[in-house]
Amino acid sequence: MELHQGSLDVEAIFSKWLHEEEASNYGAYIPFVGTIRAEDGIEALSFDIYEPVLQQWFDNWVKKAEELGAKVKMAHAIGDVPVHTSSYISAVFSPKRRVALELIDEFVEDFKANAPIWKYDVKEGKRIYAADRSTPMNGSGLLSK
Amino acid sequence: MELHQGSLDVEAIFSKWLHEEEASNYGAYIPFVGTIRAEDGIEALSFDIYEPVLQQWFDNWVKKAEELGAKVKMAHAIGDVPVHTSSYISAVFSPKRRVALELIDEFVEDFKANAPIWKYDVKEGKRIYAADRSTPMNGSGLLSK
């Protein structure tokens, strides 16, 4: 797992991960590259990350992937990420394509639902929490009981 | 669609596709990189391709992706591809992640089932048709009736 200030260098990360696993005898490598879309007049998106819990979330996925003979990797941006640049890359390596195709789907969806990352629209230099696109994490509401 | 003699240059293809679409405002880019695994004592795999029918198969997928607001790309090797190098890359670009994740799965699976490509193990320099891993295309058996 790697966190970077600002936009990700997509080509560098793709190549680094490729070379890290080039002798591992995996048959399938599926990266997911997330890019900031120009929409609703935003200049950028901006991200806060709580790294200790993110690291644990990621470590759980590393174990889950290992049980399937696979490997997961991820990179995310911290702070402002201008439109048309990348904030998020995750990837799965696996001996077989079925495992890889299923795992990248689950990994990305669980990331969206449970990674402790908060997103803000940046408009006219102001940071506005993306409340309507955000999802309560698993187990939310515990302290309202 | 692009066909290359021998192993694919994975980094060059990944980067080229990234740059081709960098102004297209897609939010998700998912490549699938297929690499030859060292197994059963093979030196390489080797591929025959019937390009006219492959092109039509691919053009149908381009249309199908367009209807979803998405784009597909693919590259494949012709001839011998040594172990630990890449024979196949396909990719999906889409505004939204769900479409991209579902499309890459369907696109890769239909590729395996219906792209007119024949695979051979290369052992001691000899080419042996991978009959047991091959699948009859849709509509097979027409002329046995």
Added chain:
Amino acid sequence: MVKVEFLGPMAQESIELEAKTLADVATQLQKIDSIAAWLDKCAVAVNDQMTADLGMVLKEGDKISILPPVCGG
């Protein structure tokens, strides 16, 4: 005359046949032992268009391709 070509691992020379429909092609190919063994698992293209219509009418010079089981990737 139509031309029949055998792709990939079939390793069979192309042949020319008199045939009015794909059914005529089927009848003649079924008589050639080295080809007949493949037919139940082969798909068919006419002039590079995949087809599932055994009644398809052929014309002079049509190219018929026989596609054995595939495994790309």
Added chain:
Amino acid sequence: MVKVEFLGPMAQESIELEAKTLADVATQLQKIDSIAAWLDKCAVAVNDQMTADLGMVLKEGDKISILPPVCGG
């Protein structure tokens, strides 16, 4: 004393509380209007471990993190 911190968009200073269990923390946070409005959609970590156990026993110096709705990627 335990320390409670509010992550991401909650923009709330950390506070210190006397609390024997997470339930004690809940009772006290529910009395602070600017925090109470968030609680039904927030998850909780104790010493950076996510938890779903309201009865969890706390000890001196524990760090409780309140995590509002997320949207990575």
